Amino acid sequence: MSVSSKAKILFVDDEPKxxxxxxxxxxxxxxxxxxxxxxxxxxxxxxxxxxxxxxxDLRMPIMDGIxxxxxxxxxxxxxxxxxxxxxxxxxxxxxxxxxxxVFRFLTKPCPNETLINALKDGVRQYNLIIAERELLEKxxxxxxxxxxxxxxxxxxxxxxxxxRATKFAVLIAQELGIKKLxxxxxxxxxxxxxxxxxxxxxxxxxxxxxxxxGEEKQIMEIHxxxxxxxxxxxxxxxxxxRIIAYQEKHYDGSGHPTDEIKGDDIPLEARILKxxxxxxxxxxxxxxxxxxxxxMMGRKGVYDPKVLTACxxxxxxxxxxxxxxxxxxxxxxxxxTAANVLSRDGRLLLKQGHELNKVFIQRLRNFASTVGIVxxxxxxxxxxxxx
Numbered sequence: 510m511s512v513s514s515k516a517k518i519l520f521v522d523d524e525p526k527x528x529x530x531x532x533x534x535x536x537x538x539x540x541x542x543x544x545x546x547x548x549x550x551x552x553x554x555x556x557x558x559x560x561x562x563x564x565x566d567l568r569m570p571i572m573d574g575i576x577x578x579x580x581x582x583x584x585x586x587x588x589x590x591x592x593x594x595x596x597x598x599x600x601x602x603x604x605x606x607x608x609x610x611v612f613r614f615l616t617k618p619c620p621n622e623t624l625i626n627a628l629k630d631g632v633r634q635y636n637l638i639i640a641e642r643e644l645l646e647k648x649x650x651x652x653x654x655x656x657x658x659x660x661x662x663x664x665x666x667x668x669x670x671x672x673r674a675t676k677f678a679v680l681i682a683q684e685l686g687i688k689k690l691x692x693x694x695x696x697x698x699x700x701x702x703x704x705x706x707x708x709x710x711x712x713x714x715x716x717x718x719x720x721x722x723g724e725e726k727q728i729m730e731i732h733x734x735x736x737x738x739x740x741x742x743x744x745x746x747x748x749x750x751r752i753i754a755y756q757e758k759h760y761d762g763s764g765h766p767t768d769e770i771k772g773d774d775i776p777l778e779a780r781i782l783k784x785x786x787x788x789x790x791x792x793x794x795x796x797x798x799x800x801x802x803x804x805m806m807g808r809k810g811v812y813d814p815k816v817l818t819a820c821x822x823x824x825x826x827x828x829x830x831x832x833x834x835x836x837x838x839x840x841x842x843x844x845x846t847a848a849n850v851l852s853r854d855g856r857l858l859l860k861q862g863h864e865l866n867k868v869f870i871q872r873l874r875n876f877a878s879t880v881g882i883v884x885x886x887x888x889x890x891x892x893x894x895x896x
Contacts, residue, residue: 516561516632517542521550521577522593523569534621539628547572551580560588562612562631567594582610587638589631593619645745652743657698660705665860666712667704670789671697672864673845677823678778678785684819685781693778696752699740700782703732716793730765733757748776755779756786761810773813780813784820787811798827829892834885837877840870845889853881 518539520531528543535541542557544550547569554560563581567574578590590610595617612634613627661668675697682693704712706728715721721729728735737754740746755775758764762771784805791801802824805817812820832847842865850859850873858876859869865888876882 516540516628516635517557517559518628519544519550519553519560519563520565521545521547521563521569521574522566524566527566535625535628538625539632546570547574547577547580550577551584554581554585554588558585558588560585561635562589562591562628564591564593564628567592578611587635587642589635589638591615591627591631593617593624649743649745652746653695653698656702660702663705664701664707664709664712666709666716667701669860669863670712670716670786670793671699671701673792674700674782674785674789676845676864677788677820678781680823680826681781681785681816681819682778684822685816687777692748692752693781696749696756696778696782697785699736699749700733700753700756700786701736702739703728703735706732706735716790718794730757734766752776752778752782756782758783759811760813763810775813777813777816780816784812784816788820788824798824830889831892832887833890834887835890836884837873837882837886840865840873840886840888841890842866842870843891847887847889850886851883852876853883856880858882 516539518535519542520528521544522528522531523545525545528545532541532543542553542560544553547565548571550563550565554563563578563585565574565577565581569577572580574592574594578592581588581590589612591613592611593615612631615624615627657668657671660671675694678693678697679690682690687693707725711721711725711729715729720726733753733756737750740753741750754766755770756779758766758770758775758779760772760775760780762769787805788798788801791804792798796804802821805812805820830845835844844865846859846863846865849857852858858873863869873882873886877884
């Protein structure tokens, strides 16, 4: 089967006879859907997409082809857009290309061979777009994984803080109704990367609330900016870099960095991360979740009110966790270590406060089958989870 025969094509035209003719011509080459209006076309894209190519007639009532393809560009940016019309109007063609980023402009009557070749070219373009995006996403995921592994190997205290804060940030984002969590999750995991500039002992003193002085204090204050500059060197990570740069910025404009940005001009993910990081820090100092939230509620101007309200819901969730003791084979993703995990010969395998994922669990099982692990393992787990 050829690549084109797998591709889904959507034709939008207000003349049913034209659509029937197109389906007869193209059904051997493509999987063809049709719509008799721009509105119906948009509904099909949302319910039956994605389409490799969308072809629209220029002259349609209510929503013309230019307006329709402009909306297609917004809701399905990867889809290749082609304009088909009986009006060979140069100005119209220019407007269509500029507004809807139209790939081709074909005129009626369009020979079958010309139409089929244009659609095949459109499918090739779509496949290229998808392949490039997938390659970029894999590269970015690889970069993030490499950096988080580096942090874990170099500074377990900072790595643990990043893991815990990320968990809180994701829960807060979900409470706020954010669907795409990639940005807040990635920023959270990389938020402490600048702490590589500091000894692990210094990080631990900071987490305990002990005062830092001199160069250590300065580095701790600027480490988000250091991380942001590093992340900004990775293509397509500029948004993540900006989130990290503002993760310690107060809602009223105070805090770091010292600029004029405040309120909703601070990236939402940065406002979420600020709340999550402070919650994590207070919990690490021994406060209960309700106590930590009460302290944060008393800090006027520091947090976005709606983010802090969402944090309150997360605190309610955290109160539903309990500590249990489990064997290695009982470990599950999402559990959080309640104490350091040690091998039988005394080596530290995982520090308290790490959320378990597949990688960590497999590492622990490998150690259990070779060197051996001190069991049972203390973990925090949702009260609803049955082991």
